[in-house]
Amino acid sequence: MSISLRQIRYFVATAESGQVSQAAVNLSISQSAITTAVKELETIVGAVLFERTPHGMELTTAGRQLLSHAYDILQKVDDVASLHLVTSGVKGKLTLAATYTVIGYFLPLHMERLKRQFPDIDIQLFELNRESVEEGLLSNRYDLAVMLTSNILNPELQTEKLLSSQRRLWLPARHALLAMPSVGLKEVADQDYIMLTVDEASHTSLKYWSQTPYTPKVSLRTSSVEAVRSLVANGQGVAILSDMVHRPWSLEGRRIETVTLRDNIPSMDVGIAWRKQVDFSPAMEAVRTYFRRTFNIPH
Template identity: 70%
Template sequence: MTLSLRQIRYFVATAELGQISQAAIDLSISQSAITTAIKELERTVGVSLFLRTPHGMDLTPAGRQFLSHAYEILKKVDEATHLNVIGSEIEGMLTVAATYTVIGYFLPLHIERLRRLFPKLEIQLFELNRESIEEGLLSNRYDISVLLTSNILNPALVTEKVLSSTRRLWLPAQHPLLQAETVGLKEIAEEPYIMLTVDEAAHSALKYWSATPYQPRVILRTSSVEAVRSLVANGQGVAILSDMVHRPWSLEGRRIETVNIGDPVPAMDVGLAWRRNMELTPPMLAFRSYFQQAFHLPER
């Protein structure tokens, strides 16, 4: 029996979400299809990849090792099938400004691909906060930026969204809210809350909290995503953060679960920004076209 991409995708979704039911919802398929695929995969590799528990699916040591290989396989398949790129003869200098979250959790893979696709293009990358990026774009210090476009309000800038990352509630394993039929901001307000502050996360959170009669019971404000991850995994509180920064394990190897939120919570939008009314240079056009193709966006 041979491996299939379907099995690998189902395995990754289950590993990341921790529950077959959640993976089925995310993939829009039946739970039985995922269960069958995982059993076939385990027979093929000859080891158990998951521990089945009353609370979901926990990776075995072999499962964690296989997950690393699965990510590599899917990455190579994506590179081989989704990028019909634009000529590789583009050359010159491109200055790209990006925010902390984007550099940490989104951009490195794409910068690696861009450098392989355009070996003659020199990309200079700068990490800055939103205000500094806006000022730098308007003063021509940077050509283009990759940032949270939902935070951009300056009419002198053009934004182009490439990804919307859903925000969900982060919980430690076996938290009572994992068993609730629905979880809204009312229920979340009763829990100790870890508030992330980097990239205006606290400001974004308060905008959707302020539309309700509830407020989070904040016990700590931190600029560190890893601190939020560890605190949640160790049962010190809960948090609402995007799927883009979620990882199923803390640095201590403890599980972080996610659940959908019943109340309206906007997604975190990631995209490009540049100065309005400027003529895009060939390096800028190549950079923009790469993201359009990578995320299957219509070319404009």
């Protein structure tokens, strides 16, 4: 039996999320498909890749070695898949604005790919808050923006959603709410709550809280996702944040679990934005085409 790309992708997703359930959600497939692929891969390589614990999937020594090779394999596949985009005919300068969450948790990989695929496009990247991005697009200071399109308010801007990242409840390992069959904002309201403020996260949070009879018991407001991660992992409170910024371990190496809430929590939408009626330069068109093809957005 030969190794398939499907097995490699499912293995990487499980290693990165630390949970079969989370990997299945991230890939929009069933948990059984993940489990089967990992077992097949373990049979092929002749080694156990994960230690299965009550709190998730932890890589073994063999698993860590394979993960390094798996990243190389997927990188080569991406290179081959993007060959049709590489053209020396696209040249010029492009000013690209991005908000904090996007530049920290979404954009770096795509910037690296864009620079490889379009070496003659000089992409100048700027990190700004939403208001500054909107103003900059309208004044032609920036050509395009990659941002949380769910936050955009100005009707003079055109947007194109690339992905939706579900928001879930973050909990420390062995938290009492993990044992409950169903968790909603009613139960969350009884817990100390860590409120993220960057990229208008607190404003978005209060919008969906305000549609319920409950109020979060905020113990701390912070602009740092890493602070939220560490505080939750160390049992100082809970938080509701998107899958895009979730990592299963804090900087101290402590576990962070996620729970899907029964309430209707809006997703965090990431996309590109530009001024309506703007004439797209070849560089702008190349970058927009890259994102459309990467995320299977129809033209």
